[in-house]
Structure formats: structure tokens, C-alpha cells
Amino acid sequence: MSTARLILADGTIFRGRAVGAVGSTTGEAVFNTGMTGYQEVLTDPSYTGQIVTMTYPEIGNYGINAADMESDRAFAAGFVMRQCCDVPSNFRATESLPAFLARSGVVAIDGVDTRALTRRLRVSGAMNAIISSEESLSDAALIERLRAVPSMAGLDLASTAGTRNAYTWTEKSDPATFGVPVDAGAWKRPGRVVALDFGLKKNILRLLAAHGLEVTVVPAATSAADILARKPDGIFLSNGPGDPAVVPAVATVRELITTDLPLFGICLGHQILGLAYGAKTFKLKFGHRGANHPIKRLRDGAVEIASHNHGFAVDPASLPADVRMSHINLNDQTCAGIEHVSKPQFSVQYHPEAGPGPADPLYLFRQFADVIRTRI
Numbered sequence: 001m002s003t004a005r006l007i008l009a010d011g012t013i014f015r016g017r018a019v020g021a022v023g024s025t026t027g028e029a030v031f032n033t034g035m036t037g038y039q040e041v042l043t044d045p046s047y048t049g050q051i052v053t054m055t056y057p058e059i060g061n062y063g064i065n066a067a068d069m070e071s072d073r074a075f076a077a078g079f080v081m082r083q084c085c086d087v088p089s090n091f092r093a094t095e096s097l098p099a100f101l102a103r104s105g106v107v108a109i110d111g112v113d114t115r116a117l118t119r120r121l122r123v124s125g126a127m128n129a130i131i132s133s134e135e136s137l138s139d140a141a142l143i144e145r146l147r148a149v150p151s152m153a154g155l156d157l158a159s160t161a162g163t164r165n166a167y168t169w170t171e172k173s174d175p176a177t178f179g180v181p182v183d184a185g186a187w188k189r190p191g192r193v194v195a196l197d198f199g200l201k202k203n204i205l206r207l208l209a210a211h212g213l214e215v216t217v218v219p220a221a222t223s224a225a226d227i228l229a230r231k232p233d234g235i236f237l238s239n240g241p242g243d244p245a246v247v248p249a250v251a252t253v254r255e256l257i258t259t260d261l262p263l264f265g266i267c268l269g270h271q272i273l274g275l276a277y278g279a280k281t282f283k284l285k286f287g288h289r290g291a292n293h294p295i296k297r298l299r300d301g302a303v304e305i306a307s308h309n310h311g312f313a314v315d316p317a318s319l320p321a322d323v324r325m326s327h328i329n330l331n332d333q334t335c336a337g338i339e340h341v342s343k344p345q346f347s348v349q350y351h352p353e354a355g356p357g358p359a360d361p362l363y364l365f366r367q368f369a370d371v372i373r374t375r376i
Contacts, residue, residue: 130149152242192232193216
């Protein structure tokens with residue numbers, strides 16, 4: 001068994017077994033509290049630049065399968081586990097998690113006391129880290145390499161996490177598989193939506209298509225003029241990685257919100273929309289990453305259970321008078337959604353497309369489709 005080390009920026013060292021690719025990797029150490037969903041986590045572009053610790057002690061039991069890919073490859077910078085399952089048991093599995101990690105170039109480690117690691121990140125906050133399976137490198141050499149890693153605050157990762165070329169998406173989510181019936185409604189013609197890709201997850205696109213929308217995905221650097229030239233009936237702002245405050249597309253969205261086009265944002269798209277309105281964002285101490293966070297919908301007090309993956313949040317006190325907070329995270333009272341008071345523009349901080357068992361937030365896709373349908 002080859003060994004590996006996880007070293008945090010505060011000097012803490014965890015030793016364990018090398019799993020996956022051989023080498024060294026750096027990134028921001030964060031934790032995800034989901035009991036399942038490790039494949040979705042690894043292939044979510046929002047985890048670009050992050051070393052993800054799974055708090056559930058047994059990871060990899062059901063292997064890897066094509067249907068659960070959220071993108072075409074792994075994006076997480078590194079992976080940390082208490083115990084990685086080498087031999088999965090699932091009729092859908094096509095390979096094991098260690099094989100996928102190795103094939104994807106993801107340096108990983110197991111045998112780590114993930115409970116102690118998570119407690120440290122909760123107390124001290126998310127911090128940079130390095131995982132290495134290179135036994136020839138000393139602890140001191142790895143710590144020196146870690147010192148050169150920039151902070152996540154101030155990093156624009158979203159501009160390069162998504163597509164480089166525009167494309168049309170047609171695949172729909174399967175209501176039977178997803179567990180929730182989708183009512184696409186009656187359309188005079190398909191509603192045309194342009195989706196800005198800051199690191200899109202596939203299931204977002206599947207759900208948009210399932211609700212009767214014709215989706216064109218464009219790169220994050222696409223100008224407002226080019227977007228509007230496509231004559232969309234609605235605009236979608238995707239999830240993605242990095243610090244929202246430095247994403248150039250904020251200026252693009254600032255132009256788009258001057259129209260009366262329906263607009264829907266998720267996660268980073270929510271933060272970018274807030275910044276376009278003139279609000280401020282801030283970095284959370286250790287972020288929200290998991291599958292069971294409670295969200296309160298302010299208009300009627302309903303509580304939704306939703307998946308999360310973000311390290312930044314919109315400051316609701318900085319919202320302008322014509323924009324209000326629509327949802328609140330019940331764990332820490334942070335802003336979980338905003339909406340314009342007179343325009344069909346809204347966004348949420350969580351991931352309604354993830355459906356981690358509860359499918360409470362899926363109404364947001366129908367809300368977006370319905371407002372577009374009434375305007376065609």
C-alpha cells in the first residue's frame with residue numbers, strides 16, 4: 001500500500017493511503033456532509049480548485065456509472081475519505097471509485113480521520129491544503145509548495161470552468177427515474193433560453209429541457225449583445241466555482257437585467273445576479289456543502305430541504321430597494337434566494353436540480369418555464 005499525506009495551511013498533517021492518481025495536488029480544503037453523491041461531487045465544475053472531504057465514513061460503495069456524471073469529467077482538485085471502497089456492489093456500476101480517480105487524474109487519500117479534519121475546518125474555516133502521494137517529497141517541501149497557492153477569495157475560476165463554444169441541449173430528465181413528474185405545459189412554440197455557462201451541471205439542463213424549454217448554452221465570456229441577438233425568451237445563469245466578485249460576466253448580467261426578460265440563476269448565478277443589482281458578496285467561514293440543508297421560503301413560510309455547494313453568499317443588507325430576499329438558510333440565516341419586486345428575475349443559492357431524495361425545490365424550474373410560456 002502506497003502512502004499519502006494531506007497537509008493543511010495551518011501545518012496540520014494527516015497521513016493515509018494513496019488512492020487514485022499518483023502525484024501532488026493543491027486547493028482549498030472543504031467538506032461535504034452528503035451520505036451519497038460522491039460522483040456528482042467529483043464531476044461538479046463548482047468544485048474546481050477544491051480538495052473535498054466527504055464526512056460520511058464509507059465512500060465508493062456503489063461505484064461509478066455514466067448516468068450520475070454531472071459533466072464530462074472530474075473537476076475536484078483532490079478527494080479525502082475515511083475509507084474508500086475498492087470493490088463496489090451496484091448493478092449500475094461500470095468501474096470502482098479508485099479506478100475513476102486514477103483515470104481522471106484526481107489525487108486522493110483515505111484512512112484520514114475525517115471527523116477530526118471536519119472539526120478543524122469548522123473551527124478555523126476553509127483553508128488551502130495539499131495532498132501528495134510522492135514519497136520522495138518531504139513535509140517541508142510540500143508545505144513550501146502550499147504557501148504559493150492563492151486564496152480562493154479573489155480567484156476567477158468561473159470564466160474557464162464552462163464551455164468554450166455555444167451548443168444546443170435537448171436531453172430531458174426522466175420523470176420516472178428522477179422521481180418527480182414534470183409538467184411541461186402547452187406551448188405555442190418552445191421557449192428559447194440562453195444559459196450562461198460558468199460551470200453547468202447536466203441535470204440543470206435536463207430539467208430545463210423537460211419543462212419545454214429550448215436551451216442554448218453559451219460561454220461565460222459571451223457579451224450581452226450576442227446573447228440578446230439570439231432572441232431568447234429567458235436567460236439562465238449557471239452554477240460555477242470561485243469568487244463571484246471578480247467574474248467579468250457580472251457586467252454582462254448588469255446589461256441583461258435592464259431588459260424585462262425572465263431570468264433564473266442558481267448558486268454562482270445567484271451571486272452574480274446579486275452583484276449585478278449592486279449588492280455585495282462575502283466569503284463564508286467554511287461554506288455550505290451537503291444534501292440536507294433547510295431553506296425557508298419567505299413568501300409562505302414553507303421549508304425546503306436542498307443540496308448546497310457554495311463558499312460565498314450575497315449580503316441581503318446590500319440589496320437595492322427593488323430587490324428582496326426570497327429564501328433564507330435556516331442553519332445560519334444567510335441569504336438563500338433573491339427576486340426582483342417587479343421583473344421576472346429570481347435566483348437561489350442552493351441546487352434545486354440535485355434532488356437528494358427530497359425534490360422540494362423543483363418548482364423553481366416550473367416557475368421559470370411558466371413565466372416564459374405566458375409571454376410567448
